[in-house]
Amino acid sequence: MSARPWRTTPEGIEVRVRATPRGGRDALDGVETRDDGLPVMKVRVRAAPEDGAANAAIRDVLRRALGLPASAVTLSSGATARIKLFRIAGDGAALSRLFEALAEPQAR
Template sequence: MDALPYRIERERLLVDVRLTPRGGRDAVEGAETLADGRAVLKARVRAVPEDGKANAALESLIAAELGIGRSQVAVIHGKTARLKTLAVQGDPARLSAGLARFLAAALLLLLTLAGTPASAQFMTRGDICSDPSQFLRSRATVERAGLPTPDRARLVRTLRAAQSLARDACPNRDGWLVRRAVGMLNAVNREVRLPPVDLPLFLRE
């Protein structure tokens, strides 16, 4: 897909989304190109499309995926349609980079859920700072594990929180936060019987 589902405009990030309400869960499922050539994120939410509930759920979902406050995300076009445009406030360059990483991660997750061996090999290398896809390996295992919905949701929340910590801590080599992120990730791994991940090399030297 050559086109991107987001763009920078007037010091904010605009994101085009195709939303499925009553989708059974809250999730971003990658990106696609529509027949007219427009690129969009594919998202689904459990909320119904009534009284703005689905829009509010979408705003909360995108904020959680980008690790920002709910108030920084708003549906500005398509409030009553499936195709929507979100405005995301913040540093546009940082947000677009984060969204690009998320889209790549979503693709790897889908490949892993489909049982693609190459992606599984990719996702078992490195540590959380040199290879953030460690979180995806755990997420894919959680999704496949057949857990009750509350347990799966709890583990996914823990993984998102750990990944958000790592995004902030790894560039600054914040040892305390990195250890906390590794601890949270390994707590999930224990529950789904995955091997633990090591601390980054700079904390083992």
Template sequence: MPWTASSDGLRLAVRLTPRGGRDAIDGVDILSDGKAVLKVRVRAAPSEGEANAALIALIARELGVSRAAVTLATGATSRVKLLAIAGDASALAARLEAACGPR
């Protein structure tokens, strides 16, 4: 799974596709190095942090947490990012599994 529990919530590995036509979670993917990531697409362009802001808004909405609970830990200018999500790790993981399920 692309997420791991941490002391204050979850860490979530994401592969972001900006200008993806819609804001959506496309499921889990395995990168060439074997790392699991959550595939996410957003309509926003990758300029001036717009795509990162759209990613945070989408993840917060899907998990039912505030935008302030979702922070970009690493990868501000990379396609592969690590998000820190504050909250109850088991509840957040259950919501992520539901979001990754069949659509």
């Protein structure tokens, strides 16, 4: 994988997410590169984008996938946008390895 939607920081990792609310299920859908060249981690959730419900659901999908407490994942920017930036506290190198594994295409 050449372009990654995450980067390590001294506090952990930042990940760029493309949200799909009312997506029928709560799941990570891998990485895509948008037409503008921006890589994003696709996350779909059942929650509607009302009163922060979809943002909370995305945070929950991320924390469960990484095995972290909810307090480790915070929305940094994009509360009302489709493209969001989440900060995840922890060991940046270890989190990056976890994201690498999560971004791999799943055999069906």
